[in-house]
Amino acid sequence: MNLTDIPALRRYWYPLCREADLDNGPLAQRLLGVDLVLWKSDDGKPNAVRDRCPHRTAKLSRGFVENGAIVCGYHGWAFDGAGKCLKIPQRADPAATGKMRVDAFHAKTYGGHVWVALENPVEDIPVFAEDGDPAWRRIPEFVENWACSALRVMENEFDNAHIEYVHQATFGNTRDPIPAENEIEEFAGGFVARAVVRAANRKIGADYTGATGDLTTRTTVHRYWFPFLRKLELTFPNGLCHRIVTATVPVDDAHTRLVQWVYRNDTDADVPAEKAIAFDRAVTLEDKDILEATDPYVPLRDYMTAERHMPSDKPGLIMRRMLVAAADAG
Ligand code: FES
Numbered sequence: 001m002n003l004t005d006i007p008a009l010r011r012y013w014y015p016l017c018r019e020a021d022l023d024n025g026p027l028a029q030r031l032l033g034v035d036l037v038l039w040k041s042d043d044g045k046p047n048a049v050r051d052r053c054p055h056r057t058a059k060l061s062r063g064f065v066e067n068g069a070i071v072c073g074y075h076g077w078a079f080d081g082a083g084k085c086l087k088i089p090q091r092a093d094p095a096a097t098g099k100m101r102v103d104a105f106h107a108k109t110y111g112g113h114v115w116v117a118l119e120n121p122v123e124d125i126p127v128f129a130e131d132g133d134p135a136w137r138r139i140p141e142f143v144e145n146w147a148c149s150a151l152r153v154m155e156n157e158f159d160n161a162h163i164e165y166v167h168q169a170t171f172g173n174t175r176d177p178i179p180a181e182n183e184i185e186e187f188a189g190g191f192v193a194r195a196v197v198r199a200a201n202r203k204i205g206a207d208y209t210g211a212t213g214d215l216t217t218r219t220t221v222h223r224y225w226f227p228f229l230r231k232l233e234l235t236f237p238n239g240l241c242h243r244i245v246t247a248t249v250p251v252d253d254a255h256t257r258l259v260q261w262v263y264r265n266d267t268d269a270d271v272p273a274e275k276a277i278a279f280d281r282a283v284t285l286e287d288k289d290i291l292e293a294t295d296p297y298v299p300l301r302d303y304m305t306a307e308r309h310m311p312s313d314k315p316g317l318i319m320r321r322m323l324v325a326a327a328d329a330g
C-alpha cells in the first residue's frame with residue numbers, strides 16, 4: 001500500500017504554494033498523484049481544478065487567466081473555479097458550453113499560503129494563534145519539491161536520533177549520540193511530543209538564537225496533525241521562540257512538497273529574517289540530502305516488521321499506525 005492508495009488522504013488540506021505565487025498566472029501542481037492547475041480569481045480567491053482540458057487534454061496550466069477564469073491555451077475554452085465551462089469560443093450555443101466541466105477541488109488561503117483539498121475536508125486547517133498577532137512575525141521559508149516520500153520527511157521531523165549524525169554542520173555532532181526522549185501525548189488526529197534537545201551552538205546557530213556558549217538546549221513542543229502537518233515550537237534559553245510550521249505534502253509516492261514558514265516573537269532588528277532562514281535552510285538541506293537517499297516506499301501494513309526500529313522511532317510508528325487506520329476506514 002502506497003500513500004496514493006489511501007483515499008482518506010484526499011480529505012485533508014495541504015499547502016502547495018505561497019499566495020504570491022499565483023500573482024503571475026496559473027501554476028501547475030501535483031497532489032497525491034493528481035495534476036492540478038491553481039490560479040487566482042479577480043477577487044483574489046484561489047482556485048484548483050484538474051490540469052487537463054476535457055476537450056483535447058491540454059494542460060490548462062499552459063493557458064492563461066481572463067476575467068477570473070482559466071482559459072485553455074489550445075482552443076480557448078474557459079472554466080471557472082467550480083469547474084464549469086464558461087465559454088467555448090467556437091460555439092455560440094450556451095447550452096453546449098454549460099454541459100462541459102473539469103474536476104474542481106477545494107482551495108483557500110491561510111498563513112500566507114494556498115491550501116488545497118481534493119475532497120470535502122474532514123478537518124479544518126489548525127489555527128495558528130500567532131498568525132496575525134502583532135507580537136509575532138511570520139517569515140516564509142521554503143516551498144520546494146524533494147525526491148522522497150512525504151511520510152519519511154514527516155517521520156524525520158520527530159526523530160531526535162538523527163540530529164547528531166545528519167546535522168553535523170548545524171546543531172548536531174555534540175559527541176553524544178543518545179537522543180533526547182520525546183514525551184508523547186496523543187490526541188484525536190495527532191499527537192504532541194515534548195523534549196529538551198541538546199544542541200551544538202555554532203556560529204550559524206548563535207546568529208539565529210542569540211545564545212552564547214558551545215552547547216545550548218532547545219525546549220521543544222512539537223505537534224503533529226495527521227497526515228502531513230507539524231508545528232515545532234522551539235524555546236531557546238534566552239526566551240526567544242521560533243515556531244516552525246512544516247507541511248510535507250505528498251506530491252506522489254516518491255515526491256514531497258516541503259512547505260515551511262516560521263513565527264518568531266522577536267523583530268528583524270534582533271535577528272534579521274535572512275539569518276533566521278539561513279539556519280533553517282542549512283538544517284533542511286542536511287535532511288534533504290539523507291532523505292533523498294531513502295526508499296520512497298514506506299511499509300505500512302507490515303510496518304512493525306518490514307523495517308527495524310528503536311525507541312526514538314515511536315512518533316513515526318504512530319503516523320504509520322494512523323495511516324493504516326485511515327486506509328481501513330476507507
Ligand atoms: S484542448 Fe483545451 S480547448 Fe481544446
Ligand SMILES: [Fe+2]
Nearest residue numbers: 156162166287
Ligand atoms: Fe533533521
